[in-house]
Amino acid sequence: MNKTEFKQSFSQRLAEKFAMGVADASPNELYQTLGSLMTSTYSQDWQQTWTDYREAEQKQVYYFSIEFLPGKLLKSNLLNMGWLDMVTEGLAELGINLDDLAEVEPDMALGNGGLGRLASCFMDSIASMGLPGNGNGIRYEYGLFKQHFVDNYQVELPDKWLQKGNLWEIRKESKAVDVRLGGKVFMSDNDSGNLIPNYQGGVVLRAVPYDTGMVGYQNAIVNTMRLWSVEIPPEEEENYRSIEDRRTVEDLTSVLYPDDTSEDGRKLRLSQEYFFVSAGVQSILRYYKQLNRSIDTINRFIAIHINDTHPAMCVAEFMRLLVDDEQLSWERAWNLTKEVMSYTNHTIMAEALEKWPISMMGSVCPRIYQIIEEIDRRFVEEMTGVHDFDLIQRTRIIQDGQVHMAHLAIIGSHSTNGVAKLHSDLLKSVVLHDFYLLYPTRFNNKTNGIAMRRWSQLANPALSNVLDKTIGHLWREQPNDLRLLLNYVEDDRVLAALAEAKLENKKHLSTYIHEHCGIKVNPQAIFDVQIKRLHAYKRQLLNLLHIMKLYLDLKENPDLPMEPRVFIFGAKAAPSYHYAKSIIKVINEAANLINHDPMIKDKLKVIFLENYNVSLAERIIPAADVSEQISLASKEASGTSNMKLMLNGAVTIATLDGANIEIRDAVGEENIAIFGLTETEVYQYYENKNYSSLSIYQDSPIVQRVVKTLIDGTIPNIVAEGYEIFDSLIKYNDEFFVLRDFEDYCLAQESVNKAYQNKRHWSQISLRNIAHAGRFSSDDTVQRYAEDIWQIEPVFAHKNDRGVEHD
Ligand code: CRA
Structure with a gap:
């Protein structure tokens, strides 16, 4: 379509x-x-992609995730x-600004972070x-809450993102499946002497x-993200007369x-997990059976990825369908299951x-619980005599009355990966060490990407x-081409142009800040950004304490030689996470104090932007001079805002944690500010049990002076929160050092x-950071x-040799 045709069609x-x-x-x-x-327009490609995948009979991956956070789709689809x-x-030319339309689209925020x-x-x-790949998740009626600040506290409002409809989705009634929840199950022989489940009670x-x-991206491929929504089957309508019944x-x-x-709403959460797992796995099997292939080869056509433990029941659901419905022997089903499944720990x-x-799992999905029991029993049986008793007890799935979902995911799959080098190493050496002893070849690393x-292009x-x-346009397709920028590290014109672009972005953000917070910030100041969930x-808190020091x-000394700085925060706290909400309150009160102190002028400003989400990230990130990645070493699995x-x-400015380490390796020590304990030092403290925040406090006048601002009235209106945080640091020995x-x-x-x-x-350092960012492209990661892990290939690879027999 050219522009004239577009205008006409529009x-x-x-x-x-x-x-x-x-x-x-x-x-x-x-x-x-x-x-x-x-x-x-893209529906034709979408349909064609479906057809191509089916005809090619190529292996596809299904990415099961309880969260998806696409943000807005308008511009990225256009791109x-x-x-x-x-x-x-x-x-x-029609007098319309595309950005005004993009503004209208609600963020699709079906995830936390x-x-x-x-x-x-x-x-x-x-x-x-x-690549032939599909997403599988839940179509939440309400996305992540909208955050407002009232009296500097976080208040949560419902995110009614579907209120005006969602034009990107298609309801596919013809592809619905039924999911059974609750009730009881007992096994009996059928006429042919096979064991089959009989269900009593519960709901469908x-x-x-x-x-x-x-x-x-400009390849005529349109894959599918499939999100499941619950409905009452028409034939069951009569059982749901009351509003309460329908609401449940x-x-x-x-x-x-x-x-x-945290552990809130646990039973409903478990039901959600089983619901989307069962719906997804059933629909995969239904699709596979249409191919008329032997069930024994399913591992050559289907890969299922378990994104964190939430979809771990995929293992048991897949077993259920193979054993109960397809009547495969346990051994055959189990081998297939392991080959199909893979798991990422985050x-x-x-x-x-x-x-x-x-007890809860037995009541939500009784047959799944039975199957997990059997997986657990066989695991113990298989390992007994091969590994020592304690190791088996520590790694089995069912322990102390609880089902360990990570254990299920690891035992029932062929691959377990972490999301950055350090994280994957820690999985092997500490967190999942026992499993590493059992299955050394299953463990691998896949550093996250973006x-x-x-x-870049859109934001x-x-x-x-x-x-x-x-450097020309090629970087848009091949992010590694960003390295070409290194040839210009001494080029004053390029350095100035980069600085100019940054300033332009900072001016845009300043306008947004002024409109939303009523605070005027100086675009020439350092924009220092920490954007991520509040945890x-x-x-x-470390960031805040440094701000208080400044x-x-x-x-x-009002004449202290320092570059003006604007500290920018964006963060939501889980509604039940009291401590995190107290941190928000304290940052907001500190911001209020500092921003309105006439002595400070515009040397220091603190801005906490409400309702951090993907769209806000797209505004903040281009305007950032400094990126705060300051988690306690070993705790942030990877990070992606970094x-x-x-x-x-x-x-x-970073600790040696998560992917920060790989960023340091990419840009070199001189182009990143590293500080803090290493992961080894952190673990030494754990081993020796000799961390004492109190002695640090007592020995350091600076620490004392700054920490006291939490309780001495320096920051107004935070009596309860100030003490809560003070106590966490001093009385409860500062869990995160x-x-x-x-x-x-x-x-x-400094x-x-x-x-x-x-x-x-500064521009040279900034340039080197951009130049080395290409290695974090999620194109490479996938x-x-x-x-x-998945052993899948682009459909083109197949298209090229269509006609060549393959199986
Ligand atoms: N909270 C990690 O903490 C990581 C992302 C994506 C997290 C981040 O360091 O970048 O996953 N973990 O791998 C998580 O959600 C349940 O665990 C995260 O987003």
Whole structure:
């Protein structure tokens, strides 16, 4: 389609849909029109992709994830369709600004943070690499809560993202499946002497899929993200007369659990997990059976990926279908299951390694529980005599009345990976060491990556223009080409152009900050950014304590030589995570104090932006000078905002944690500010049990002075929160070693401050960060998953030798 044709089709579609012309239409009507033009265009490719995959009978991967965080799809779909420039211009000629339409689209926020965003970056990359892959998840009626600050406290409001409909999805009634929950089950012989399950009681619910096209980057591939929604099967209607009864059903896919670490709403959460696992696995099997292939070869056509433990029941559900429905022997089914399944671990935080009480699992999905018991029994039997008793007891699935989901995922799959080198090493040496002894070859690393197109081309057009002019366009397809930028590290014009682009982005963000917080910030100041979920281990508190130090220093000496700084936070706290919410309150009160202190002028500003989400990230990241990646070493499995910020030229201040280590290796020591304990030192403290925050506090006047601001009235309105945090540091021995890393952090911050004074030098560091970011492209990450774990190939590879017999 060329621009003239586009303009024509657009106006025509608007007239058909809304019976009006451009001048009368609202941004929402224009957005709906553009969206419908896009979906009707890529639908042909979508259908063709389905057909190609089926005809090619190629192996496909199904990525099971309880979270997906795509953000907005309008611009990224336009980009991937190759329409972005044409549509931007065409609309402009019609007097429409594309950005106004993009504004209308609600963020699709069906995830909490890194885990969900990673899943969506993978969806984009899998399609863009032409790989046959599908997403499988839940269509939550409400996404992650909307965060508001009231009296500087976080308040959560429901995210009604579906209120105006969702134009990217298609409800596929014909692909619905039924899922059984609750009741009782007993096994009996059927006429042919096979064991079959008999169910008593419980409910049968309909899982209806809503498919969203995952448009590949200019390759005519459109993959599918399938999200399941619950409905009452029409034949069961009479059993659901009361509103309460209906509501219990609807609740199943109504909310995303906003807490990826705590134990709330557990039974409903478990039901959600089984619901989307069962629906997904059933539909995969139904599809496979249409191919008329022997069930014994299913492992050559299907790969199922378990993204964190939430979908771990895939193992048992797949077994159930093979054994109960397909009547395979346990041994045959088990071998197939292991070959089909693979698992990614995303955290070493113990509370996130899911465990379910056996009583609960027995009541939610009794047959699944039986199967898990049998897997567990056979595991113990197989290992007995080969490994020592204690090791077997520690690794078995059912222990102390609980089902250990990570154990199920590891035992029932052929691959377990971590998400950064350090994290994968820690899995082998500490967290999952016992399993590493049992299955050394199953463990591998796949460092996370990011969808470069969204986080550079879409989010940062100013930088993209400079890159195009400097190194040509190829980096847009091959992010490793960003390295060419290194040839310009001494080129003053390029350095100035990069600085200019950054300043432009900072001005945009300043306007947004002024509009949303009423605070004027100086775009020439250092924009220092920490954006991620609020969690104690991520140590937003460390950042705050350093800010308080700067504040006190400035109060003492208003002429202190320091580059003006704007500290920017974006973070949601889980609603039930009291401590994290107290941190938000304290940061907000400190911000209020500092921002309105006339002595401070614009040397120091603190901005906590409300409702951090993908779209806000797209605004903040291009404007960042400094990227805060300051988790306690060993705790952040990988991180991905670190990669996005680096790609946009921010300089990282980091502990040696997660993927920070790989960023350091890429850019070199001189282009990153590293501080703090190493993971080895952290573990030494654990081993020797000799960490004492109190002695650090007592020995360091600076630490004392800063920590006291929490309780001495320096920061107003935080009596309860101040004490809570003070106690966490002093009375409860500072779980995440904030005080231990404090002084080193201040030194690193001071080095950043110094470096910024020399603008040319700063731009050089920034340039080197951009130049080395290419290695964190999720295109490469999914390629490694495809080769090492899933054994899938691009459909083109097959198309080329179509006709050659394969099996
Ligand atoms: N919270 C890790 O903590 C990691 C992402 C994606 C996390 C991050 O360091 O980058 O996963 N873990 O791999 C997680 O969700 C349940 O565990 C995260 O997003």
